[in-house]
Amino acid sequence: MENELKIKVVKGGPYVVSGEFKMILPTKEEKMMSGNTFFCRCGKSKNKPFCDGAHKGTNFDEE
Numbered sequence: 001m002e003n004e005l006k007i008k009v010v011k012g013g014p015y016v017v018s019g020e021f022k023m024i025l026p027t028k029e030e031k032m033m034s035g036n037t038f039f040c041r042c043g044k045s046k047n048k049p050f051c052d053g054a055h056k057g058t059n060f061d062e063e
């Protein structure tokens, strides 16, 4: 399916959202996102809601 949005759950890492979507921030700002967007699942990112790689220094290993 063209334009299909996919969400991949990386074991011990982020959600990888592939495709085009609109992200609405708490400030009500809307951003169009495309390509691969990495969202933090471990809670350690200093750039939430995005993953900054900080999960690699933790023992977060959820599937």
Ligand code: FES
Pocket: 012, 013, 014, 015, 039, 040, 041, 042, 043, 044, 045, 050, 051, 052, 053, 054, 055, 056
């Ligand atoms: S999942 Fe990568 S920093 Fe949290």
